[in-house]
Amino acid sequence: MGGIRCAVALLLLCTTLVDVAGRATAAETPFGFPDVLEKARTLARQAFTPPPSVPEFWQRVGYDQHRDIVFDRGQALWRDAGNFRVELIHPGNVYKHTVAINIYDRAGVSPVPFSPSLFSYGPSGLRDKVPHKDFGFAGFRITHPLYRSSEWNHVLVFAGASYFRPVAKNQVFGLTARGLAIDTGLPSGEEFPSFTEFWLERPTRDATSVTMLALLHSPRVTGAYQFVLRRALAAGGARLRRSADSQRQR
Known part of the structure; x- marks a missing residue:
């Protein structure tokens, strides 16, 4: 694909991931999937720019040190209402690039700013090593009460490259899926x-x-994705439907 970049639009609908009866509702918003698709098309016409890298020090942070950094669940997004909450993931260790995270609703789009106060650094001693500028996040976790109303369980995780993992009631996290794989093997x-x-x-x-x-985003491909996580309409495993449309740009 030398000299060719590809803009890919993917719509992924994850159904019955959470074993609770219910029906999805969606509010009308001034921002949506067509806006992300247009961003992908614009990027496809430009030279590739790598995503922001974390400082070298944070890339060398060990697994155990990074594991000591825990998100403060008392500051989860949407913690005051609703059936879903968002927990943020700290960059570092294997998470060498940061992602921007935004919230959108009828009022518009608002970026989620990074702050070390969102995390407990435990015995790692790394809080003082956090850059003063906006650090960004490695990804996020969606939580939902799978078993008890007072217990918020991880049901979907996005972290690192295009990796993501969903899990349903009475299941455990398995292999990680990817948004896109290119030239494997x-x-x-x-x-x-x-x-x-x-x-x-x-x-x-x-x-x-x-x-x-x-x-x-990657050197040869840009993509726009929509993921919908629903409460289960009936007991059972996860079903995934996917449709794709692509546009190549020279």
Whole structure:
């Protein structure tokens, strides 16, 4: 694909991921999937720019040190109402690039700013190493009460490159899926597209679904994604429907 970049629009609908009866509702918003698709098309016509990298020090942080950094659940997004909450993931260790995270609703789009006060750094001693400028996030987790109303369980995780993992009631997290894989197993080496920005639709108090939009970028491909996480309409495993449309740009 030398000299060719491809803009890809993907619509992924994740149904019955959460084993709770209900029906999804969506509020009309001034921002939506067509806006992300247009961003992807614009990027496809431009020279590739790598996503922001975290400082070298944070790339060398060990697994145990990074694991000591815990998000403060008392500051979860949407914690005051609704069936879904968002927990943010700190960059560093294997998460060498940051992503921008935004919230959108009828009032418009608002970026989620990074702050070390969102996290407990435990015995890692790393809080003083956080850059003063906006650091960004490695990704996020969606939580929902799977078993008890007072217990918020992780049901969907986006973190690193284009990796994501959903889980349903009475299941455990399995293999990680990817938004896109390019040149896997080829001698030339694999290209790893990355999600670079997310827009999370603020759900209403009684919403039974949450919508996430994502922009994907790599040297040869840009992509616009829409993920919809729903409460289960019936007991059972997850079903995934996907449709794709692509546009190539020279």
